[in-house]
Amino acid sequence: MNVSINDGNEDLLLHINGLYFFQGYQVVEAFTPCHTTCYYLFYYKNKFLTGKSTAKIKVSSTLHLILSKGIYVSSSNPISQFLLHQEAFSPLPKLSSLWKEIKKHYPTREAFHIMSAFDTYVHKKDLISFMKEAFLKQRRAGKLLHAYRILRIVLDKYPTNKWASSLISHMDYQKYSLKYQAEAEDLLPYDPLHMEFKLYHNRASKPYLELLDHKLQREERYLECLALYYEQLFLDASDTEKYYKKMTDRLHSSFQATNNMTFLTYLYTEPLSKQAKSEVSLQLVDLFIREKRYKEAFLFLSQQTDPLQSEQVDLLLFTLHHLDTVSFEQFTAKTLLHSHADLSQIKKAIDCLIPKLLHQHDITYSYNWLKPFMHLSLPAILKIKKMQEMKEEPDRQRELGELYYEFDQVPHAIECFLWHLEMEENDLKTMKWLIKLYKELGQEDEAISYQYLYKQMQKTS
Structure with a gap:
């Protein structure tokens, strides 16, 4: 799968290698021909942000986290196609202008969360200075919970950050710190952004996985749901049936029939259990039939x-x-x-x-x-x-013609009756057959001709 981009003044054709999902991010990994340059195309909740050529990834960066802990789907997986098929990448926005747009359209913490995806390309201190400024603004206004949440997101992103670590344990924030020790289910509505980070990290645990699924569905992030279900299909054989059903239910309720067909056709090629494969087959054929695509079915x-x-x-x-x-x-x-x-x-x-x-x-x-x-x-x-x-028996051609007619093969039947009439030209029964069959074919002139011959023979017989 290929996409075209414009990086400054240069038009490039990129080959898509794969797609990663993590905490609202979708990151597409792509290469120029011969793998000379790697590009990452960044999305947030299906909205394209920008792309960057990348020679080296910082180990402590958010991009590294996305690539190492995210849900991966290959370029051949229709999930990748669903994200990319409608996108025009021209030209790629610069980070400075992107940052202005993000600050304008997103709350402060979410804006920081989005821009942290680019900490391989910008200095962390520049990102954190923005958070420091926001933190001080909230603290001066007496909004200590908002100030505490800013510290929390900084530590989610950069656990060793000294500034946030030194402040978060202050007694002013003790009651909020206790709140964050609550069960995941209780904490999720209290701080969805922080909890999604935890849920993605701990999705190997079924309770966390179920909460993540619930959050994604509630926010109508259906492409992420599909990626999550797809990942689970191959992780635990005991849950295959459950996540296959979730996947197909989501496909039918949230995607067009053509997308469903594309995805199920792809899924059928995957190493599923015999039962799951049978289910995919039935659903795919049912879709073909409902769309009147009988030949494909x-x-x-x-x-x-x-x-x-x-x-x-x-x-x-x-x-x-x-x-x-x-x-x-x-x-x-x-x-x-x-x-x-x-x-x-x-x-x-x-x-x-x-x-x-x-x-x-x-x-x-x-x-x-x-x-x-x-x-x-x-x-x-x-x-x-x-x-x-x-x-090949000449004297049985009328009988053969009658059998052809039983199988709705009128032209073949006519051939047999004509052959028989060549040998028995006065056979009235064969003429009656020809009159009937020519009428069925709508060949009225031929039917009238044999009708005339039939009447003439009746008179002379």
Whole structure:
């Protein structure tokens, strides 16, 4: 996956390597051709901020934290595509102008949180000086809780910062410090920004994971929800079913059908459990059908490597009824034979397939395709056997034409009746057939001609 950017006066094509989620940030890692330069494209809650070429990442930086502790998805994952597909990166905003915009549109602590993502490119002291100024303003105004929260976010970002460490233990803030020792569930509504930092860090713990999921949903951060569920699918086999359901529920409720199809198609290629894979298959085919994309549904089902389950066979039959043509080179009898279809399903499939076979191929090809079913005493199979036997017998062409008609193959039936009429030109029954079939085809002139001949023969007989 590639994106185009303008870095100053230079247009660049970047190859996306992956995407990271952490505490509201989305950071895209990308490279110029031949991996000569690495770029990071920064988002906050799906809103693009800017991009920076990056030769070296500070170990104690927020960017390093995002890359080492964040949720990673590859460039081929549709989650990356959902974020990037509508973005135009031209030109990349400078940090100085970005900082002005962020301070204008976000509360002080959140503005600091956003800009700290760029502490690889700017001095920490410049960021912290902004927080010092905000802290002093709140303290002078007697807003000690706000002042305490500023110290708290500085220490979340930079735990060894001496200025914040020396002030936060002051007795003026003791009652707030005790408040922050509360259970995570109680502290979350009290300081959501601080708690999300904790939740992301500790999402390996199920209680923290559930709280993080709840927070993301409440704030409608659905792309982050998808990334979180995707990560959990592969971490704990016991929770696979739970997070698969959360993922598909979120897809259906918050994303368009085409995005759902893209994501489920991708998910099907992943190393899921057999049960989860079966669920993905059913949901994907159901989506195709609801969108009337019957060919895609049929191809997906017919190309499965595992035997189709009974309910998948039902879906296959449903799509077959909505298709005019089928590629019988790709779709073989083995798909049905190796499935868990019962005899009634096999019968329905054969009844639906034979007219399509005869419409696209001759009787010999159709007979050979159906050979694996020849042991079944089904009416349609018995008719195909009979047709194969009589196809070259001149005196049985009228009978062959009648069988073709039973399979809705009117042009083939006409050919047989015309052949028969060449040998028995006074056969009134064959003429009646031709009048009927030409009328069905809407060829009124031919029907009238044979109607006239029919009446003339009736008079002379």
